[in-house]
Amino acid sequence: MTILLGTKNSHKIREITEILSELLKVQLLTFRECPFSDVPEEGATLEENARLKAHTICAQTGLPVLAEDSGLEVEALGGAPGVRSARFAGERKDDRANIEKLLSLLKDVTERRARFRCVAVLAWPTGDELISEGILWGQIAHTPRGTTGFGYDPVFIPDGYDQTLAELGSQLKNRISHRRRALEGLMRQLQSRLAAEHLRR
Secondary structure, three states: OOOEOOOOHHHHHHHHHHHHHHHHOOOOOOOOOOOOOOOOOOOOOHHHHHHHHHHHHHHHHHEEEEEEEEEEEEEHHOOEEHHHHHHHHOOOOOOOHHEEEEEEEEOOOOOOOEEEEEEEEEOOOOOEEEEEEEEEEEEEEOOOOOOOOOOHHHHHEOOOOOHHHHHHHHHHHHHOOOOHHHHHHHHHHHHHHHHHHHHHH
């Protein structure tokens, strides 16, 4: 089966490719092999954005498309930045500025419970879709630490660890991340769908 990744984010392409290589044997295409237009993330939720990207790119290309949207939700901030995670500090995506704003808002906050959440959608030209969600709980560090990863990884300490995701490294991150958990659920659904289709033949 061939699946087009509905993102142009190089960090996400690398992570998704590495994770899926362990979960299911599928041929993955990117925008480099199959170009598509950017899809504005105008949804009010992560699920809306993931579905919008998957179905829009699917209609453009005629291929099954896997798209996802992820966000950091901090309890002390009422779930913010949430769906606005990538543009928390402004419309121009800037990881450093986003982290600076987050830490500024949490400057005098002791309860720093947070979670990363990912919603992944696999859509077909028929309009069919599969949806899966993954969550990784943790705490927000007081200062950025580590040099790997992207986004809020330098300030997110997952439960059960003393290091941030940026300190743990990509290999371990890809085993425990919210994105991994969402993709695992999606691939389980896909395997069931493929098995059912095989039986109907």
